[in-house]
Amino acid sequence: MSKVPLTVVGAEMLRQELHNLKTVERPSVINAISEARAQGDLSENAEYDAAKERQGFVEGRIQELEFKLGSAQVIDPKTINAEGRVVFAATVVLEDTKSGDEVTYQIVGDDEADIKKRKISISSPIARALIGKYAGDIAEVQAPGGVREYEVVEVQYI
Incomplete structure (x- = not known):
């Protein structure tokens, strides 16, 4: 089993x-299924079908999250000693060599990537180019x- 950073x-x-x-979604779905069953004939019951579909999604996501957390390698950027090298969890200040524009990104796992928050996935082309x-x-x-x-202006472990 490979580790998920x-x-x-x-x-x-x-x-x-x-x-x-x-604690919230699973009980809610169970309640919705119970209410739909109480309406009688399940063969033409759209509420029942929708609740069962939602249950499948919720249970699948629970399994996915349990797997990811079970195989996670949690990295605290404050404890990294990479001696100024760009590594996973590092925050990097970059300057576009053509335009001179500066941007700051943190390299994070696939599940936590959010470009609006300046967090880029470790598997993105820019992160792969920056590592090391x-x-x-x-x-x-x-x-x-x-x-x-891009020129690497600064590497931070914050």
């Missing part, structure tokens, strides 16, 4: 979702519009 924040986010599914680089290095990223170059 997660930051401390990402692991907590998945734990909260799992808790919500088990140091401040001052140039990373070439294959973007839809062609190759883009």
Whole structure:
């Protein structure tokens, strides 16, 4: 079984979702199925069908989250000693070499990636290009519009 990398924040986010599914969603679905059964004929009961479909989704997501959390390698960026190298969970300040624009990203697991929060997935092209680089290095990223170059301005473990 391979380890799934997660930051401390990402692991907590998945734990909260799992808790919500088990304590709120699952009982709600069971109640909906019970109410739909009470209406009688199940062969033409749309509420019953919808509740059973929802139950399948909830149970599947619970299994998925339990697997991910069970195989998670939780990494706290504050405890990393990568000596200035870009690694998983690092926050990286980049400068586009053409435009001079600066952006800051944190490299996170697939489940916690959110570009609006400046969190990019470890499996994204930009993160793969950055891994192993140091401040001052140039990373070439294959973007839809062609190759883009970014200079690593700063690497932080926050």
